[in-house]
Amino acid sequence: xxxxxxxxxxxxxxxxxxxxxxxxxxxxxxxxxxxxxxxxxxxxxxxxxxxxxxxxxxxxxxxxxxxxxxxxxxxxxxxxxxxxxxxxxxxxxxxxxxxxxxxxxxxxxxxxxxxxxxxxxxxxxxxxxxxxxxxxxxxxxxxxxxxxxxxxxxxxxxxxxxxxxxxxxxxxxxxxxxxxxxxxxxxxxxxxxxxxxxxxxxxxxxxxxxxxxxxxxxxxxxxxxxxxxxxxxxxxxxxxxxxxxxxxxxxxxxxxxxxxxxxxxxxxxxxxxxxxxxxxxxxxxxxxxxxxxxxxxxxxxxxxxxxxxxxxxxxxxxxxxxxxxxxxxxxxxxxxxxxxxxxxxxxxxxxxxxxxxxxxxxxxxxxxxxxxxxxxxxxxxxxxxxxxxxxxxxxxxxxxxxxxxx
Amino acid sequence: xxxxxxxxxxxxxxxxxxxxxxxxxxxxxxxxxxxxxxxxxxxxxxxxxxxxxxxxxxxxxxxxxxxxxxxxxxxxxxxxxxxxxxxxxxxxxxxxxxxxxxxxxxxxxxxxxxxxxxxx
Amino acid sequence: xxxxxxxxxxxxxxxxxxxxxxxxxxxxxxxxxxxxxxxxxxxxxxxxxxxxxxxxxxxxxxxxxxxxxxxxxxxxxxxxxxxxxxxxxxxxxxxxxxxxxxxxxx
Numbered sequence: 001x002x003x004x005x006x007x008x009x010x011x012x013x014x015x016x017x018x019x020x021x022x023x024x025x026x027x028x029x030x031x032x033x034x035x036x037x038x039x040x041x042x043x044x045x046x047x048x049x050x051x052x053x054x055x056x057x058x059x060x061x062x063x064x065x066x067x068x069x070x071x072x073x074x075x076x077x078x079x080x081x082x083x084x085x086x087x088x089x090x091x092x093x094x095x096x097x098x099x100x101x102x103x104x105x106x107x108x109x110x111x112x113x114x115x116x117x118x119x120x121x122x123x124x125x126x127x128x129x130x131x132x133x134x135x136x137x138x139x140x141x142x143x144x145x146x147x148x149x150x151x152x153x154x155x156x157x158x159x160x161x162x163x164x165x166x167x168x169x170x171x172x173x174x175x176x177x178x179x180x181x182x183x184x185x186x187x188x189x190x191x192x193x194x195x196x197x198x199x200x201x202x203x204x205x206x207x208x209x210x211x212x213x214x215x216x217x218x219x220x221x222x223x224x225x226x227x228x229x230x231x232x233x234x235x236x237x238x239x240x241x242x243x244x245x246x247x248x249x250x251x252x253x254x255x256x257x258x259x260x261x262x263x264x265x266x267x268x269x270x271x272x273x274x275x276x277x278x279x280x281x282x283x284x285x286x287x288x289x290x291x292x293x294x295x296x297x298x299x300x301x302x303x304x305x306x307x308x309x310x311x312x313x314x315x316x317x318x319x320x321x322x323x324x325x326x327x328x329x330x331x332x333x334x335x336x337x338x339x340x341x342x343x344x345x346x347x348x349x350x351x352x353x354x355x356x357x358x359x360x361x362x363x364x365x366x367x368x369x370x371x372x373x374x375x376x377x378x379x380x381x382x383x384x385x386x387x388x389x390x391x392x393x394x395x396x397x398x399x400x401x402x403x404x405x406x
Numbered sequence: 407x408x409x410x411x412x413x414x415x416x417x418x419x420x421x422x423x424x425x426x427x428x429x430x431x432x433x434x435x436x437x438x439x440x441x442x443x444x445x446x447x448x449x450x451x452x453x454x455x456x457x458x459x460x461x462x463x464x465x466x467x468x469x470x471x472x473x474x475x476x477x478x479x480x481x482x483x484x485x486x487x488x489x490x491x492x493x494x495x496x497x498x499x500x501x502x503x504x505x506x507x508x509x510x511x512x513x514x515x516x517x518x519x520x521x522x523x524x525x526x
Numbered sequence: 527x528x529x530x531x532x533x534x535x536x537x538x539x540x541x542x543x544x545x546x547x548x549x550x551x552x553x554x555x556x557x558x559x560x561x562x563x564x565x566x567x568x569x570x571x572x573x574x575x576x577x578x579x580x581x582x583x584x585x586x587x588x589x590x591x592x593x594x595x596x597x598x599x600x601x602x603x604x605x606x607x608x609x610x611x612x613x614x615x616x617x618x619x620x621x622x623x624x625x626x627x628x629x630x631x632x
Contacts, residue, residue: 064496072432073419077461080419131525299421299432299453301513308526312516407560407570412578413534414555436534438556438574446532446607448558448572460535491569501567 007215011223013142018227019234020282021101021252022094022189022343024275025336027231028249028258029404030182031238036161037175039168041183042235045190046228048386051379052354054220055361055372056196060203061212062370063360067200067353068296074356084297086349091194091290093342095325098283099125100335104252105276118329122322125283129318134205134304141281148274152233154262158240165236181397181404185340187390188347190231194289196353201292205305210370234258250336287325291318337403344398348391351384358384407494413448416494422453422486422509423497430509431484433498434458448488451498453509456482484508532613541617542579542605550605551580553618557604576604577618 259271295302439449
């Protein structure tokens with residue numbers, strides 16, 4: 001019974017932790033610009049991250065190897081270095097964007113300069129990481145992140161146009177570059193690489209074994225599946241409330257308005273709280289992902305479970321990552337714009353980290369009986385193709401739409 | 407350990423772990439040693455960033471040496487004699503402790519300052 | 527004569543040719559075989575056995591040919607070390623007529 005409770009709590013944390021600033025930005029802007037037309041892109045991203053995370057989790061549980069261990073081992077040093085540098089670069093952009101998001105939300109609660117909140121936010125995150133055990137961190141951010149369901153409630157409360165929703169389940173091949181840019185963005189925001197680096201390293205931190213494979217699968221299917229509902233909720237609510245009024249949610253504050261429009265003050269506060277914790281949690285995950293990548297690639301001791309003195313270089317790595325993220329923010333770049341770049345560039349780097357995992361997950365020498373089954377095999381390869389197509393189209397579309405400016 | 411195995415597939419780039427289970431580097435290169443007139447035998451593992459440059463495509467080697475340093479034994483590269491290796495499996499397990507083999511020195515040096523901090 | 531020290535990184539990527547100068551591919555992996563047994567505080571000793579070459583070798587190195595039969599490596603991508611005639615800085619030279627004898631998988 002206790003085990004079931006533990007599993008459920010973990011999945012609940014995964015649901016609350018699904019959304020980050022990339023999902024917030026792209027889903028609301030997609031809804032505001034195209035109404036229900038892009039609904040079909042959300043499940044594609046959600047299934048994608050489910051497949052990818054399940055494979056990474058399975059590999060970590062069976063072989064005790066997190067993603068960058070696999071990458072170094074499979075691709076060797078030279079190619080591994082290229083993958084590492086590319087990953088660190090996009091990870092860093094993501095960390096900066098997430099810290100920026102935290103600062104923006106704090107500004108909506110209290111009145112103070114952006115840079116002060118960026119600094120305070122980063123320091124608060126560092127303190128939480130420092131003094132809280134690994135599981136506690138995930139639970140904290142994940143549970144409060146669940147208040148984002150207020151947006152799902154808004155979507156349902158406002159009565160979705162189910163006819164339009166249905167039409168939005170089918171892609172429109174003749175659409176504009178902006179439409180396809182959002183498709184890229186939506187899929188990419190769901191498939192952010194830092195999520196799997198963090199997830200697989202977490203699996204090793206928590207000492208997963210093959211007996212945890214069921215939990216892994218449940219996380220992937222239920223955790224991300226229901227988490228995907230949050231993204232849909234954001235898009236539909238935006239479609240209902242922003243699109244008719246021609247409002248462009250360029251600012252996170254506008255997103256929080258969705259809660260207020262239906263549920264007044266309570267809705268606003270719940271929305272903001274959810275955003276704060278979801279984005280804050282993502283900042284932690286992305287920052288750790290960077291530190292995990294470097295430490296695992298180089299062979300250093302790593303892990304929150306080792307305590308700072310037990311893994312000094314790893315600890316320095318994530319501290320430096322936060323500092324670098326802050327530095328990027330101090331250049332005055334708009335966090336929402338930074339988010340769009342981090343999301344779109346992340347998908348370009350994605351094939352490099354997806355492919356080695358796919359190769360290992362199908363390799364019986366390493367996986368034994370837990371090698372990819374028929375579903376994982378088909379979907380694994382299918383998504384590799386999807387990811388390649390998305391990665392190839394990302395930069396051209398980014399340029400063609402002038403960074404999503406239309 | 408297996409009767410036969412491939413060095414790149416099974417040994418190279420693997421995580422090295424000492425007898426206490428502490429991670430202390432990766433197998434960044436392997437030394438094959440041949441006694442005069444004799445066959446080449448698996449002689450030692452090399453670990454450290456100074457071993458990166460020879461692994462990189464020839465044209466990029468100078469850049470790699472600038473970034474990661476030269477092969478300076480005891481400083482940027484450490485040699486683990488094959489006799490120190492207990493097992494090659496998911497990780498390369500050593501008989502001894504990282505300290506005694508001169509590995510993971512940076513982690514040990516940084517340990518004390520972190521230990522002095524609250525929560526460290 | 528002195529002790530020879532060859533690093534794996536010296537061998538990897540090296541062009542392999544036979545004595546007639548015919549290109550056989552690049553070295554992608556090096557296989558070793560055990561020559562002594564393990565003892566309580568010592569690992570078994572391993573000796574260089576063969577090299578994995580050519581485009582087929584690269585696929586196997588990435589783990590492609592291995593998913594079905596873990597221990598089966600394509601025979602014609604393996605060149606026995608005994609057939610190596612010379613190790614030069616930019617190439618490995620092996621005895622000629624090697625590929626023919628490897629073709630029958632007996």
